[in-house]
Amino acid sequence: MSGTMMAVVYHGKGDLRFEERPIPTILDSRDAIVKVGMSSICTSDFHIRNGAVPRARENVILGHEFAGEVVAVGDAVKKIKPGQRVAANVETFCGECWFCKQGFVNNCVQGGWELGCRIDGCQTEYVRVPFADNGLTVIPDSLAYEDVIMLSCILPSGYFGAELAEIKPGDTVVVLGAGPVGCTTMMSARLFGPACIVAVDPIGERLDFAKKNGWCDVTVNPNEEDLEAVVKGLTDGRGADSVIEVAGGKNTFETAWKVARPNGIVSLIAMYEEAQSLPLHLMYGKNLTFKTGGVDACHNDVLMKLIEGGKLNCRPLITHTMPLNDIMHGYDIFEHHLDGCVKVAITPYER
Numbered sequence: 001m002s003g004t005m006m007a008v009v010y011h012g013k014g015d016l017r018f019e020e021r022p023i024p025t026i027l028d029s030r031d032a033i034v035k036v037g038m039s040s041i042c043t044s045d046f047h048i049r050n051g052a053v054p055r056a057r058e059n060v061i062l063g064h065e066f067a068g069e070v071v072a073v074g075d076a077v078k079k080i081k082p083g084q085r086v087a088a089n090v091e092t093f094c095g096e097c098w099f100c101k102q103g104f105v106n107n108c109v110q111g112g113w114e115l116g117c118r119i120d121g122c123q124t125e126y127v128r129v130p131f132a133d134n135g136l137t138v139i140p141d142s143l144a145y146e147d148v149i150m151l152s153c154i155l156p157s158g159y160f161g162a163e164l165a166e167i168k169p170g171d172t173v174v175v176l177g178a179g180p181v182g183c184t185t186m187m188s189a190r191l192f193g194p195a196c197i198v199a200v201d202p203i204g205e206r207l208d209f210a211k212k213n214g215w216c217d218v219t220v221n222p223n224e225e226d227l228e229a230v231v232k233g234l235t236d237g238r239g240a241d242s243v244i245e246v247a248g249g250k251n252t253f254e255t256a257w258k259v260a261r262p263n264g265i266v267s268l269i270a271m272y273e274e275a276q277s278l279p280l281h282l283m284y285g286k287n288l289t290f291k292t293g294g295v296d297a298c299h300n301d302v303l304m305k306l307i308e309g310g311k312l313n314c315r316p317l318i319t320h321t322m323p324l325n326d327i328m329h330g331y332d333i334f335e336h337h338l339d340g341c342v343k344v345a346i347t348p349y350e351r
């Protein structure tokens, strides 16, 4: 296959362009080429555009959330076959290095967050996926692209945040931020059996949306209520057993450790654009555990089964659908939460 395709390309801080790029080809025997059937835009794409992701490379096609059809595979690809419908993983990983063997795929010595960051991603028409047997999950016939598009990044990220939080049955969990990743965090947290999930966001309609979908039990708008007082009221004055920070706001790191109970866990999934302050003297004796991370997306097979079994449903997050032709408009409404936008699904380019 040869020719060109349309793509969103990062040309340096503040400079995204929708332009023509060559269609990719197999470069390594473990590669696959996937024709994009549906893609999306992640808040992390804005962090790249804003120059806040040091590992990002200029001239790269953005996008790391997609599903599509395999059109070619290299000789060493064993599981994935041309013609299959697949959901991609944000992480590129070899599966063989020390980090991969522990499940720490974000730190794979040959990969990590590569797609749409260091190598060309999916806000285009075709993608080269390295280590295709690890980076792609076959989609069961019963599921549509809309059901699995979040499996690339925001669902594993939410699951990762919930896993780091070590939630136990009966716990009270605070989730800071009810954006798309906040929502996948809440639905993943449910799998671990907490008694109460508290969603926090200054945008009332995002709180209502999370509550309506059954992802949280209590909602708090921090501009209208005293969050610490609400959480203490729910926990006999102790504070939250765990707090998952998926807002990345000006003061949300501080809120996270303040609302956690002594000996609680603070799970940090938000990607900050600025340094945060860790005033250890103010939390002395609180004995908190902080965990941070870029997603170790190593459970995508399990998450696919949970979607198939109806235990996880990310479909309501798609509030807008548009062809690749309109993706720059998609960036605008997604970034500014216009028209109730939570997540944008991008369908193939229309010629």
Ligand SMILES: NC(=O)c1ccc[n+]([C@@H]2O[C@H](COP(=O)([O-])OP(=O)(O)OC[C@H]3O[C@@H](n4cnc5c(N)ncnc54)[C@H](O)[C@@H]3O)[C@@H](O)[C@H]2O)c1
Residues within 6 Å of the ligand: 042, 043, 044, 047, 153, 154, 157, 176, 177, 178, 179, 180, 181, 182, 200, 201, 202, 203, 206, 222, 246, 247, 248, 249, 250, 251, 252, 268, 269, 270, 271, 272, 293, 294, 295
């Ligand atoms: N760790 C990872 O691997 C990983 C993966 C994907 C996304 N992320 C990051 O997760 C974060 C969330 O992503 P998203 O797409 O949901 O972003 P988003 O901007 O849509 O959502 C953030 C939410 O936080 C809310 N918020 C702002 N100030 C707040 C406050 N003071 N208290 C509570 N909520 C507040 C906002 O109103 C918004 O709804 C981003 O920083 C993104 O880059 C990390």
Ligand SMILES: [Zn+2]
Residues within 6 Å of the ligand: 042, 043, 044, 064, 065, 090, 153, 154
């Ligand atoms: Zn992402």
Ligand SMILES: [Zn+2]
Residues within 6 Å of the ligand: 093, 094, 095, 096, 097, 098, 099, 100, 101, 107, 108, 109, 110, 111
């Ligand atoms: Zn590896």
